[in-house]
């Protein structure tokens with residue numbers, strides 16, 4: 001079942017009479033329980049997508065359905081319920097994720113207190129979550145007394161405390177060094193595996209693809225390519241990680257060629273397509289002497 005389903009998503013911002021198409025017909029399908037990274041250069045539309053998926057912003061057109069909620073038609077009350085119950089967030093700024101005057105355990109418990117359950121059940125779940133995120137040792141510390149990585153791990157515990165269907169992380173490693181970033185991405189992977197929460201990580205850091213099975217690249221407000229990573233066993237029985245890059249075909253058959261392919265073959269304006277037995281050939285629009293036609 002698809003937990004995140006975006007079809008032809010469009011978001012146009014209009015400021016002082018100037019229109020910016022931040023999302024230009026984006027397609028994205030994420031199955032329930034999957035962990036997916038969305039990467040892209042600055043300005044490609046990542047934050048805009050996350051703003052929509054988190055219910056903070058409304059798309060201009062297309063469709064977006066998350067955990068059965070239609071984000072284009074939901075009313076004000078539905079929006080509040082959606083933000084409280086359906087989705088959990090981890091933001092880039094470590095300070096935005098946790099209340100500074102509460103300890104790690106109190107930050108988690110605060111979310112559980114809103115959800116009900118007995119006192120002992122809540123205490124047990126707090127301990128369980130801090131254990132899962134490997135931050136049980138800082139349970140009684142305030143955010144200012146924790147490292148950036150520890151704060152983000154506690155933030156993940158807080159984000160999944162009320163068992164959201166979908167976890168959204170916006171540049172969760174943006175303020176961290178490389179080693180700590182890897183730890184936090186592994187923590188997200190562990191939570192995804194343990195709880196089955198559908199997880200979407202948005203980042204400009206291409207290194208994220210080493211930690212997730214699927215990385216979707218956004219370019220100019222559209223999904224352009226995907227990297228799928230899987231473990232394969234070679235002829236000698238040795239297991240290794242295999243990463244394969246795919247171009248994404250949208251519903252009407254549009255394909256965005258990767259930038260390096262376009263540059264290398266100097267593809268411009270028009271290209272020649274030829275249908276072969278089992279593939280399609282794309283060639284520059286040049287005659288055999290190399291001149292453009």
Ligand SMILES: Nc1ncnc2c1ncn2[C@@H]1O[C@H](COP(=O)(O)OP(=O)(O)OP(=O)(O)O)[C@@H](O)[C@H]1O
Pocket residue numbers: 013014015020021022040041042043044045046047048049204
């Ligand atoms: N509120 C807004 N008003 C006007 N234009 C906006 C607004 N928000 C985003 N944009 C524009 O939309 C485009 C996509 O921006 P977005 O922030 O989604 O990109 P991004 O991939 O998240 O970039 P970054 O990695 O720098 O955060 C950009 O051209 C940006 O200037």
